[in-house]
Amino acid sequence: xxxxxxxVGRVVHYVSHGTPNGEYLxxxxxxxxxxxxxxxxxxxxxxxxxxxxxxxxxxxxxxxxQGVHQDEGDGVLEPSDFRxxxxxxxxxxxxxxxxxxxxx
Ligand SMILES: [Zn+2]
Numbered sequence: 001x002x003x004x005x006x007x008v009g010r011v012v013h014y015v016s017h018g019t020p021n022g023e024y025l026x027x028x029x030x031x032x033x034x035x036x037x038x039x040x041x042x043x044x045x046x047x048x049x050x051x052x053x054x055x056x057x058x059x060x061x062x063x064x065x066q067g068v069h070q071d072e073g074d075g076v077l078e079p080s081d082f083r084x085x086x087x088x089x090x091x092x093x094x095x096x097x098x099x100x101x102x103x104x
Pocket of ligand 1: 013028086087088098099101
């Protein structure tokens with residue numbers, strides 16, 4: 001799944017930032033890919049995924065976010081990631097995107 005490359009128009013999950021005191025928790029939001037960074041650093045194979053630009057759809061409004069990095073849930077959490085979002089049994093940092101779980 002993580003080897004899939006994003007493309008314009010695909011729907012992914014964007015993880016919202018929670019608030020430090022936990023009034024708002026990070027949550028998965030639907031987001032449409034509006035642009036994909038095609039830059040591929042030397043040494044990376046073609047599975048490399050750069051950042052994407054997203055149109056994030058919240059239940060009460062939407063916003064645009066550029067330069068969002070993927071976090072498929074196996075990354076190392078920073079101390080500032082006080083409470084990651086749980087999605088499909090994995091932890092995801094706020095401010096990142098990942099593929100939604102498949103519902104069969
Ligand atoms: Zn999710």
